[in-house]
Amino acid sequence: MVLNGFVEGVDPATGVPGRICVASVAVDRPAFDGLNLELVGAVECVTGPLAGRLSAKPEERVAVTPLLAPEQVGAGVVSHGDGEEPDLLAMDPIAFEHLVAELFRARGLQAVTTQRSNDGGVDVQALDPDPISGGSIVVQVKRYRNTVPPSAVRDLFGTVQDAGANKGVLVTTSRFGPGSYAFANGKPLTLIAGTELVELLRQHGLRGRLGTGEPAPTLVQPVAAPVEADEGFNLLGMVWTGSVALDVCALVCAGSRVLADDWFVFFNNPATPDGSVAMVTPPPGDKAAVRVGFDALPAGADRLVLVAAVDPEVNPDADLAGFVDAGIVLRDDAGAELDRLEVSDGRPGETALVLGSFRRRAGGDWDFVLGGKGYTGGLAQLVGDFGIEVE
Known part of the structure; x- marks a missing residue:
């Protein structure tokens, strides 16, 4: 390891502003392992056993000659403070991978980049x-501008299994849609979107920005693909086994409170005022379906809650004991199943159940959080917890 320390200012030898090296040290592993860093004196260690070079008058910018300069090494040099903050979107792909590896090392992990071929x-x-x-x-590192497709997350999971690894991490300069977070739910996968990456870099003394540095748009990308030929809308189908008849409903919320009564979508209010959420005819194989435009939801809405309740007119004496093998199905525009979110089974005595909620993350992405809270008082009791008064 070679480390050069520098200051910026006018070089007294040339009179030209620049970078003046005031310290340089090189050390191999055996020599480093032989040091007791808790007790060494900094100057004595650098100039003694490490045989480094240290400016006699650093405050006067008296320079020393670097033992090794970056241009003598090539790739793999970590340098801080030079030029403006690098744009991650324009960074060389290999340099970006090195930066991600450096982030992992800064978090206390051992990390190396792989060769460009046969990296699996x-x-x-x-x-x-x-x-x-x-x-x-x-x-895996994805220097994307558009939303990372769920297929990339599925590929990462396959790589984790093939490599026998404990965990997989997908890092991107863009964002993930709900379909990606849905697939990663419950699996040893971590998804790091661009805004989260920038924050992590700053937390650990590294640098990077996304584009011009202007606030990223809060436009939420589709779950996977346009649904029903309307760009930006997704179809969330509902499946379960058992003969119990259920009403599936949706609540658009800020925190745990619905925005207003007309943002509760159910059989008597089939759509929100702006049409961003609507009950639709389910495709073959599904028992219910909700059409959602995540990018069209109000800025103040940070949660879309899906619930199910026994239909008291069809099954007045039924409970949710027959609500099993349930799932929320994410479908593409052709009706093909992309991903499936497993939800909790119903329990005897309960007549309404929170299936789960899509929650807006920092940066505009949406994540799915499994529900499971049941109610014995039916849909009226459930929506009361979200601020709706039922007469």
């Missing part, structure tokens, strides 16, 4: 040394 879909190999929660991690 792995860009960075990391190892968490924690004996309890650690293990091997495969990292």
